Amino acid sequence: MGYWILNETTTFLILVTWLGLNAxxxxxxxxWYxxxxxxxxxxxxLGSTLAWARAxxxxxxxxxxxILLPVCRNCVSVLRGTTVCCRGDLRRLLDKNITFHRLVGYMITLHTAIHIIAHCINIERYRVSQSVEAGELGNILANIGNQSSENYLNPIRGYNKNIIKEVFVSVAGITGFVITLALVLIITSSTELIRRSFYEVFWYTHNLFIIFFIGLVIHGAGQVVRGQTPQSMVLHNLSYCKDHYYEWGETAQCPVPQFSGNKPATWKWVFFPLVLYTCESIVRFWRSKQEVVITKVITHSSNVLEIQMKKSGFSMEPGQYIFLQCPAVSRLEWHPFTLTSAPEEPFFSVHVRAVGDWTQGLLAECGANRTQSLEPWQLPRLAVDGPYGSAATNVFHYDVSVCIAAGIGVTPFASVLKSIWYKYCSARNAMGLKKVYFYWLCRDTHSFEWFADLLISLEEQMSEQGKTDFLSYHLFLTGWDENQAAHIAFHCDNDLDVITGLRxxxxxxxxxxxxxxxxxxxxHSGTSIGVFFCGPKSLSKILNSMCRLHSSSDPRGVHFHYNKESF
Structure with a gap:
C-alpha cells in the first residue's frame, strides 16, 4: 500500500477523474434525454434507446x-521541461502518455459499440412505428411530415422501405459506417502482435484517424434524432395534448407538433485538439525538411547498424528518442529509435536492428550487406523528428538508479552510460547520481559485442577515478550451447570475462x-531508488511487482519508483 501511495497516487487521481467525467x-x-x-x-x-444513443x-x-492530446509529443516535451513537471509523480505521469492514449481509445470503442447498438434498435423502432402494432399515437407521430407544412419526427418515411438502403443513403449512415470501419482498423492494428511484427500496417492504418475525425464532424449533420422545436413546445400544450392526440390540428390548444434535429456539436469538442495536432504536424514537417548529414555508418553483429548523424540546432538529453524517416524506403513511414549517443558527443546516433521490412530496407540502403562501405554521397537521405523525452531521461533525478534492459532494449541506457562517462571525464562533474546498477539480459553472446566497448571504457574510467563502486554491471546470458559452456568454464579463472572482456x-x-x-x-535503506526498464511486457510485470514488494510502507524507508520505456 505504501508503494502504491507514493508511486501511483497522481496516476490514480487522473484515472478516477477521467472515469468520473465519463460516468x-x-x-x-x-x-436528460x-x-x-x-x-x-x-x-x-424509441423508448430508452434514445437516451443510450445520446449518452x-x-x-x-x-x-x-x-485522444490526440497525449500524442502531441512536442507539447508533452514542453511540459516535461517545466519546473512543475521536472521530477516526481508528474514527470512519471507524462511518461505514461501512450498508455493513456490507449485507454481513451478503448473507451471510444466501448461507447461506439453502445452507440451503434442503440441506433440499430432505434432504426427498427422507427420502422415499426408505422405499423399497427405501434399503436395509434405511434402511427400519428410516424406520419407527421407527410404534409408540406409539417416537420417530420420519423426519418424512415414508409413501413415497406428497405432499411439498409435508407440508412446508407443518409449522411449519418454513410459517415457512421466510415467512422466505424476506420476505428475497427485502427484498434485491431494497434495490438502488440501487429505493432511488433507488422509495424508498417500499424503505421498506415493509424493514419486513418484523419478520415475518422472528418467523418465524426460531419456525422451529426444527418440530424437523425429529432425533438420538438422550442416554438412548438410553447404552442403545443404537452401535458394536455399528449393524452388528446386525436385533437391535433383541430384545435388551437393542440396544433400538430413540429420537430427538428440537433445541430452538429462535435466540432466544438474536437476543434482545439485538431488545431493543436495540426500545429504539431507542421512542426514535424518543418523538422523533416531540415538537412541531416550521416557522418558514419557502423555495422555491428546481430544485424545491428549504428548510424551517426549531425543536424543543425539538434539538442538532446540522455535517454531521449527520435523518429526516423528514410524516403528511399518509404516516404510516409516514421519509426521511433532511442538515441544511443550522449549529449556531450559531436553527433547523435541510433542503433537499428533488422526486424522488419522497413529496418531491413534501411540497412540495405546504408550498405550493411555490402562488402565495401558506401561513399558519403551514396548514403540515403534521412529525416529526423525529435528528440522527445522518455522514462530513461529521469535516471539522473535519483540518488540511486537501477537500469534493466533486455536485448536491444539496452539502447536507452547506452546514451545514459555514455553521458555518465563524459561527466566523470569532466573536471566540473556535479552529478547528483551516486550509484547505478545496470542489468542486461541477452539470449546469445553476439548481442553483447556492440555494447561491450562502451562498458569496458566506462569500467576503466571508473577505476582511474577511484569510483569502482559507482557502477555495478550485472550481465546475464540466458541462452548458450554446450560448446560455449565448455569454453566459458575453461576460462572461468581469467581476470577478465571471456565474453565481454569486463572485470x-x-x-x-x-x-x-x-x-x-x-x-x-x-x-540503500531510506533512499528513493529509480528503476528503469526497456524490454518485453512479461518481464515488466515482474519488475513492477518487485518494486511494490521491496518498497517500505514507512515513508522514511527505501522506495522503488518503477519507470518503463513506452513510445
Whole structure:
C-alpha cells in the first residue's frame, strides 16, 4: 500500500477523474434525454434507446477530444521541461502518455459499440412505428411530415422501405459506417502482435484517424434524432395534448407538433485538439525538411547498424528518442529509435536492428550487406523528428538508479552510460547520481559485442577515478550451447570475462529478481531508488511487482519508483 501511495497516487487521481467525467457525462445526458419534454414524443417511438444513443455520443465527443492530446509529443516535451513537471509523480505521469492514449481509445470503442447498438434498435423502432402494432399515437407521430407544412419526427418515411438502403443513403449512415470501419482498423492494428511484427500496417492504418475525425464532424449533420422545436413546445400544450392526440390540428390548444434535429456539436469538442495536432504536424514537417548529414555508418553483429548523424540546432538529453524517416524506403513511414549517443558527443546516433521490412530496407540502403562501405554521397537521405523525452531521461533525478534492459532494449541506457562517462571525464562533474546498477539480459553472446566497448571504457574510467563502486554491471546470458559452456568454464579463472572482456563476470541464466532487489534495498535503506526498464511486457510485470514488494510502507524507508520505456 505504501508503494502504491507514493508511486501511483497522481496516476490514480487522473484515472478516477477521467472515469468520473465519463460516468457523469453519460448519466447526466441519459437522465436528460429520459425526462426532457422536448423528446417526449421521440421517446414514445424509441423508448430508452434514445437516451443510450445520446449518452454514448456525449462520451464519444469527450474522449475524441482527449485522444490526440497525449500524442502531441512536442507539447508533452514542453511540459516535461517545466519546473512543475521536472521530477516526481508528474514527470512519471507524462511518461505514461501512450498508455493513456490507449485507454481513451478503448473507451471510444466501448461507447461506439453502445452507440451503434442503440441506433440499430432505434432504426427498427422507427420502422415499426408505422405499423399497427405501434399503436395509434405511434402511427400519428410516424406520419407527421407527410404534409408540406409539417416537420417530420420519423426519418424512415414508409413501413415497406428497405432499411439498409435508407440508412446508407443518409449522411449519418454513410459517415457512421466510415467512422466505424476506420476505428475497427485502427484498434485491431494497434495490438502488440501487429505493432511488433507488422509495424508498417500499424503505421498506415493509424493514419486513418484523419478520415475518422472528418467523418465524426460531419456525422451529426444527418440530424437523425429529432425533438420538438422550442416554438412548438410553447404552442403545443404537452401535458394536455399528449393524452388528446386525436385533437391535433383541430384545435388551437393542440396544433400538430413540429420537430427538428440537433445541430452538429462535435466540432466544438474536437476543434482545439485538431488545431493543436495540426500545429504539431507542421512542426514535424518543418523538422523533416531540415538537412541531416550521416557522418558514419557502423555495422555491428546481430544485424545491428549504428548510424551517426549531425543536424543543425539538434539538442538532446540522455535517454531521449527520435523518429526516423528514410524516403528511399518509404516516404510516409516514421519509426521511433532511442538515441544511443550522449549529449556531450559531436553527433547523435541510433542503433537499428533488422526486424522488419522497413529496418531491413534501411540497412540495405546504408550498405550493411555490402562488402565495401558506401561513399558519403551514396548514403540515403534521412529525416529526423525529435528528440522527445522518455522514462530513461529521469535516471539522473535519483540518488540511486537501477537500469534493466533486455536485448536491444539496452539502447536507452547506452546514451545514459555514455553521458555518465563524459561527466566523470569532466573536471566540473556535479552529478547528483551516486550509484547505478545496470542489468542486461541477452539470449546469445553476439548481442553483447556492440555494447561491450562502451562498458569496458566506462569500467576503466571508473577505476582511474577511484569510483569502482559507482557502477555495478550485472550481465546475464540466458541462452548458450554446450560448446560455449565448455569454453566459458575453461576460462572461468581469467581476470577478465571471456565474453565481454569486463572485470564483472557474465552470469548465466535468468536473475533472481527477488534476491537482487532485496540486496539493493538493504544497501540503500531510506533512499528513493529509480528503476528503469526497456524490454518485453512479461518481464515488466515482474519488475513492477518487485518494486511494490521491496518498497517500505514507512515513508522514511527505501522506495522503488518503477519507470518503463513506452513510445
Amino acid at each position: 457523469y457525462l453519460f448519466i447526466d445526458t441519459f437522465i 429520459e425526462n426532457a419534454d422536448l423528446y417526449y414524443y421521440t421517446r414514445v417511438i 454514448s455520443a456525449m462520451c464519444l465527443n469527450f474522449n475524441c477530444m482527449l 564483472h563476470k557474465t552470469n548465466f541464466g535468468r536473475p533472481n529478481w527477488n534476491k537482487e532487489f532485496r540486496f539493493i534495498a538493504e544497501r
